Amino acid sequence: MNDSAALPIPANAQFTLTVEVEFAAAHHLRGYEGNCARLHGHNWKVIVEVTGNKLDKVGMVMDFKTMKKAARATAEQLDHYYLNEIPPFDTVNPTAENIAVWFFDELSSTLNRPNARLSGITIWENDRSAVTYRA
Numbered sequence: 476m477n478d479s480a481a482l483p484i485p486a487n488a489q490f491t492l493t494v495e496v497e498f499a500a501a502h503h504l505r506g507y508e509g510n511c512a513r514l515h516g517h518n519w520k521v522i523v524e525v526t527g528n529k530l531d532k533v534g535m536v537m538d539f540k541t542m543k544k545a546a547r548a549t550a551e552q553l554d555h556y557y558l559n560e561i562p563p564f565d566t567v568n569p570t571a572e573n574i575a576v577w578f579f580d581e582l583s584s585t586l587n588r589p590n591a592r593l594s595g596i597t598i599w600e601n602d603r604s605a606v607t608y609r610a
């Protein structure tokens with residue numbers, strides 16, 4: 476018998492889980508006046524956030540490993556690319572905002588569950604600048 480007891484959780488309580496992955500890539504910003512219009516690179520950090528209020532029998536909203544696996548597979552699609560050359564960033568400007576929307580759209584079908592949903596993506600371009608997208 477491996478079942479464990481559960482603590483009471485109020486109906487309006489929520490758990491927010493986050494995992495972080497990274498990718499390295501080059502880009503330039505189209506239509507931007509400044510040095511970011513020139514080719515340059517970042518080590519982007521991507522924070523993936525899942526929200527839920529029900530725990531499974533193990534006591535988890537979702538296994539961090541499940542989140543990391545999905546996030547890593549998605550980051551892999553951009554890793555070591557020149558973003559302006561690959562879809563959708565060959566036509567959509569590769570800003571942190573657009574990269575956040577892209578991660579959200581890529582990951583939502585994999586991570587959304589009846590009791591948990593992808594709730595936010597944060598993209599850090601460097602140690603000082605980040606954007607968070609919630610939908």
Ligand SMILES: Nc1nc2c(c(=O)[nH]1)N=C([C@H](O)[C@H](O)COP(=O)(O)OP(=O)(O)OP(=O)(O)O)CN2
Binds near residue numbers: 515569600601603
């Ligand atoms: N809202 C946004 N602003 C900027 C973005 C973006 O994606 N969304 N991107 C850039 C450039 O990609 C730039 O490389 C990053 O600029 P910044 O964060 O200012 O970093 P720097 O190292 O160039 O600047 P410091 O002043 O040294 O921090 C620009 N803006």
Ligand SMILES: [Zn+2]
Binds near residue numbers: 511515517
């Ligand atoms: Zn940049």
